[in-house]
Amino acid sequence: MSNKDISCFDSVTPQGNRHLKLEEGARLIMSMALGHLPSCDCPLSEALGRVLSKDITAPFNVPQNVNAAMDGFALKGDELGAQSEWDVQGQSLAGRAFDGLLQPGCAVKITTGAPMPLGADTVVMQEMCELRGTRVVIADSVAVRPGSNVRQAGEDIAVDSLVLQRGQRLGPIEIGMLASLGLHQASVYKPLKVAVFSTGDEVCAPGEELHPSGIYDTNRYTLFSVLKGLECEVEDLGILPDDKASIEQALQQAAQRNRLVLTSGGVSVGEADFVKQALSSLGNTSFWQLAIRPGRPIAFGDLGLNQDGELCLFAGLPGNPVAVMVTFCLLLQPLIRKLQGETEWVGLTWQARATEPMKSRTGRSDFHRGIFTITEGGELEVRTTGHQGSGILTSMHEANCLIRIEEDRDRIEAGDRVRIYPFSRWLPGYPLV
Ligand SMILES: Nc1nc2c(c(=O)[nH]1)N[C@H]1C(S)=C(S)[C@@H](COP(=O)(O)OP(=O)(O)OC[C@H]3O[C@@H](n4cnc5c(N)ncnc54)[C@H](O)[C@@H]3O)O[C@H]1N2
Numbered sequence: 001m002s003n004k005d006i007s008c009f010d011s012v013t014p015q016g017n018r019h020l021k022l023e024e025g026a027r028l029i030m031s032m033a034l035g036h037l038p039s040c041d042c043p044l045s046e047a048l049g050r051v052l053s054k055d056i057t058a059p060f061n062v063p064q065n066v067n068a069a070m071d072g073f074a075l076k077g078d079e080l081g082a083q084s085e086w087d088v089q090g091q092s093l094a095g096r097a098f099d100g101l102l103q104p105g106c107a108v109k110i111t112t113g114a115p116m117p118l119g120a121d122t123v124v125m126q127e128m129c130e131l132r133g134t135r136v137v138i139a140d141s142v143a144v145r146p147g148s149n150v151r152q153a154g155e156d157i158a159v160d161s162l163v164l165q166r167g168q169r170l171g172p173i174e175i176g177m178l179a180s181l182g183l184h185q186a187s188v189y190k191p192l193k194v195a196v197f198s199t200g201d202e203v204c205a206p207g208e209e210l211h212p213s214g215i216y217d218t219n220r221y222t223l224f225s226v227l228k229g230l231e232c233e234v235e236d237l238g239i240l241p242d243d244k245a246s247i248e249q250a251l252q253q254a255a256q257r258n259r260l261v262l263t264s265g266g267v268s269v270g271e272a273d274f275v276k277q278a279l280s281s282l283g284n285t286s287f288w289q290l291a292i293r294p295g296r297p298i299a300f301g302d303l304g305l306n307q308d309g310e311l312c313l314f315a316g317l318p319g320n321p322v323a324v325m326v327t328f329c330l331l332l333q334p335l336i337r338k339l340q341g342e343t344e345w346v347g348l349t350w351q352a353r354a355t356e357p358m359k360s361r362t363g364r365s366d367f368h369r370g371i372f373t374i375t376e377g378g379e380l381e382v383r384t385t386g387h388q389g390s391g392i393l394t395s396m397h398e399a400n401c402l403i404r405i406e407e408d409r410d411r412i413e414a415g416d417r418v419r420i421y422p423f424s425r426w427l428p429g430y431p432l433v
């Protein structure tokens with residue numbers, strides 16, 4: 001199949017056109033995410049959300065020493081039950097270890113995290129101990145299990161083990177793990193460069209006066225924000241008029257400096273919809289239109305090579321603000337994560353029981369904005385947020401998931417099972433932690 005203006009369609013529209021299915025579009029998009037970004041060192045304090053470009057192997061055990069899990073007294077476990085009093089030989093504090101050898105019949109006062117004295121293998125919690133002068137009395141010593149309240153060296157991370165793999169996106173936990181290995185920086189991929197435009201003569205920048213038939217620019221702000229959340233280097237290129245020459249010139253320039261260019265608006269069949277025309281004259285159209293709602297008129301392709309010799313990919317998202325977010329989440333998010341070198345991410349979907357009927361049309365996948373809840377019996381239920389127009393951005397705000405109505409259904413009845421794509425923060429399938 002040639003890459004130039006491919007016509008590869010699946011479902012039939014009322015006009016007799018055939019549209020590519022969502023999964024087929026997603027497959028084509030992902031097949032274009034080739035190559036990888038260069039690496040750089042990044043201080044841990046700035047590494048949140050970045051993707052590791054090298055495996056991390058543990059240079060030592062974490063924890064480094066066998067240590068106490070409780071405040072109390074360290075002693076030899078096999079003496080428990082046989083005696084009820086021990087001489088206190090010294091103390092081991094976190095950061096100031098006891099450096100002698102524990103003698104038979106003796107105990108060492110110890111704090112949580114302090115290294116175990118040589119010869120000790122058990123810690124008895126302070127609450128079970130009574131200090132009488134230089135002796136400690138443990139009345140119920142039979143109740144203490146030998147070996148208890150001790151943390152083994154390397155029980156969190158063993159020396160030489162593979163701790164994190166290249167392609168891992170760094171969250172707070174992973175950054176904490178790197179810090180526990182004494183690393184103050186990590187080798188990560190350089191940020192993905194993405195340019196964002198809005199298009200449309202009616203679109204006005206917030207902060208400026210709204211002209212009588214105008215609408216404020218929502219899409220550049222939602223896109224800019226999700227891209228920032230994914231740690232992209234975003235070039236905000238403002239609003240383009242409905243003028244073919246201006247759109248072509250702006251896209252050509254943006255393509256030079258970026259790996260991905262996103263626009264919103266101008267991809268439908270209206271007189272002023274010049275974006276997809278610009279795509280076919282500047283580069284290659286991989287597909288235009290998918291059998292989904294919202295988001296059907298999406299155009300995807302490339303704008304040729306950028307100044308670094310990489311193919312600059314292009315997505316012309318539809319103008320309706322919900323269509324922008326839904327297509328971003330379902331199609332662009334996986335692409336961006338792959339381009340960034342992330343390997344482990346998979347979009348999360350669950351099955352839920354619909355609590356109300358929902359309408360659709362066969363031959364396309366509908367994505368309704370939904371609110372899922374968990375019943376007392378632990379079952380997932382889902383309802384819509386109400387009116388589902390693709391200009392109603394508040395429906396995304398009220399929702400905590402997308403509800404998918406598959407291509408072969410024209411209706412969902414209350415009680416039917418549906419697939420939902422849970423949001424975490426603003427992205428469906430974004431890891432929940
Ligand atoms: N005859 C047809 N009309 C339409 C079709 C169709 O197949 N045949 N598809 C509809 C669908 S579905 C969508 S989605 C839209 C997408 O059209 P465009 O991508 O060309 O978008 P525009 O016409 O430029 O804008 C649509 C809508 O969104 C508003 N908009 C645009 N940009 C912004 C922005 N940055 N911030 C906020 N709102 C924006 C714009 O004012 C329009 O209301 O086409 C349908 N029509």
Ligand code: MOO
Nearest residue numbers: 294295296323390
């Ligand atoms: O795809 Mo459009 O987004 O239905 O409004």
